[in-house]
Amino acid sequence: MATVRLDGVRKVYDNGFVAVDDASFEVADGEFLVLVGPSGCGKSTLLRMIAGLESISAGTLSIGGRVVNDVAPRDRDIAMVFQSYALYPHMTVAENLAFGLKLRGAGREEIARRTREAADMLGLDGMLDRRPGQLSGGQRQRVALGRALVRDPAVFLLDEPLSNLDAKLRASMRVEISRLHRRLGATMIYVTHDQIEAMTLGQRIVVLKDGAIQQIDTPMRLYDAPANLFVAGFLGSPAMNLFDVQATVDGSAVVLGTASLPVPGGALAGRGGTRVVAGLRPEQLRPATDADAAAIEVRVDVVEPVGNEVFLHAEHAGRELVARMPPHGALPQPGERLRLGFDPARLHFFDPGTGRRIG
Numbered sequence: 001m002a003t004v005r006l007d008g009v010r011k012v013y014d015n016g017f018v019a020v021d022d023a024s025f026e027v028a029d030g031e032f033l034v035l036v037g038p039s040g041c042g043k044s045t046l047l048r049m050i051a052g053l054e055s056i057s058a059g060t061l062s063i064g065g066r067v068v069n070d071v072a073p074r075d076r077d078i079a080m081v082f083q084s085y086a087l088y089p090h091m092t093v094a095e096n097l098a099f100g101l102k103l104r105g106a107g108r109e110e111i112a113r114r115t116r117e118a119a120d121m122l123g124l125d126g127m128l129d130r131r132p133g134q135l136s137g138g139q140r141q142r143v144a145l146g147r148a149l150v151r152d153p154a155v156f157l158l159d160e161p162l163s164n165l166d167a168k169l170r171a172s173m174r175v176e177i178s179r180l181h182r183r184l185g186a187t188m189i190y191v192t193h194d195q196i197e198a199m200t201l202g203q204r205i206v207v208l209k210d211g212a213i214q215q216i217d218t219p220m221r222l223y224d225a226p227a228n229l230f231v232a233g234f235l236g237s238p239a240m241n242l243f244d245v246q247a248t249v250d251g252s253a254v255v256l257g258t259a260s261l262p263v264p265g266g267a268l269a270g271r272g273g274t275r276v277v278a279g280l281r282p283e284q285l286r287p288a289t290d291a292d293a294a295a296i297e298v299r300v301d302v303v304e305p306v307g308n309e310v311f312l313h314a315e316h317a318g319r320e321l322v323a324r325m326p327p328h329g330a331l332p333q334p335g336e337r338l339r340l341g342f343d344p345a346r347l348h349f350f351d352p353g354t355g356r357r358i359g
């Protein structure tokens with residue numbers, strides 16, 4: 001079983017900097033787990049510790065039920081794919097694919113078979129005699145994936161494998177990686193700073209900030225119930241609108257500028273009369289109708305049509321907000337006043353001090 005388990009894993013670099021603190025989670029056999037967070041949050045350090053390329057300062061790392069803290073990378077039954085591809089420039093594609101197997105002393109037939117299978121799976125058949133310099137970025141990345149594939153490891157570790165590719169190629173490689181994961185049924189741990197990659201690839205996502213895990217959950221749970229303000233703001237584009245608001249004394253509404261917004265059933269129990277942060281995803285806002293229980297009046301600032309939708313940047317009582325609208329009908333104009341409605345059940349609430357989700 002290729003489970004990967006971390007218990008209280010910590011990384012302190014030689015200069016005393018704590019890059020990862022108290023990381024604990026388990027990756028199930030065959031799971032696709034994504035580590036995501038902004039630059040410097042410690043995601044590569046975490047992956048490199050799992051790979052054995054970085055020592056572990058404290059805590060326990062197990063792969064397949066075996067503690068591997070002190071096991072050399074080559075004995076961990078993992079294969080890693082790097083952002084930089086790390087291909088040998090003087091070798092052909094076939095030689096690059098076969099290299100790891102040769103090192104391990106695999107027989108000629110086995111090497112030929114596994115190389116053929118990987119080339120077939122990744123559409124590299126026609127390129128086996130080329131050198132990396134004669135390949136496009138996407139093809140090179142495929143070879144890098146192929147090199148991991150031929151080793152048939154228990155766990156694949158992927159460190160931003162698509163970030164050197166252009167947006168279109170990235171989108172198509174994303175689908176290929178998903179397909180590959182389904183075919184292989186292997187455990188995969190994937191590092192990215194790209195929230196779209198994280199959301200589309202991950203069966204579960206670990207969100208990191210400043211070396212600390214913020215939340216671990218499925219993509220939709222992270223999106224629908226972010227555990228704190230950081231996660232709320234990190235996932236979703238445009239980002240969730242966040243407002244400092246005042247709860248009414250009985251907690252049945254919050255006051256945002258000149259608007260009073262009803263708070264459904266006890267969401268702010270015990271918080272009457274206090275300040276809280278209210279969050280609302282841009283896609284929840286739409287032109288208000290009489291049926292709307294909650295509405296705010298806004299002044300339109302910037303209108304961004306992006307084809308299948310329109311981003312409306314607007315302002316209410318000095319607070320900026322973004323609405324994501326369908327592209328139908330006449331576009332609102334800058335300076336125009338509009339009423340935007342939403343379902344109050346879609347409001348998120350956070351503690352302004354700790355940033356933690358309320359309720």
Ligand code: ATP
Pocket residue numbers: 013014015017019037038039040041042043044045046193
């Ligand atoms: P990026 O997306 O930019 O690669 P990351 O989330 O992968 O970022 P890491 O590379 O894991 O981040 O680095 C985490 C933190 O540890 C950063 O603040 C980095 O400066 C620091 N760091 C990395 N390597 C070392 C080192 N050898 N010595 C000291 N600090 C380091």
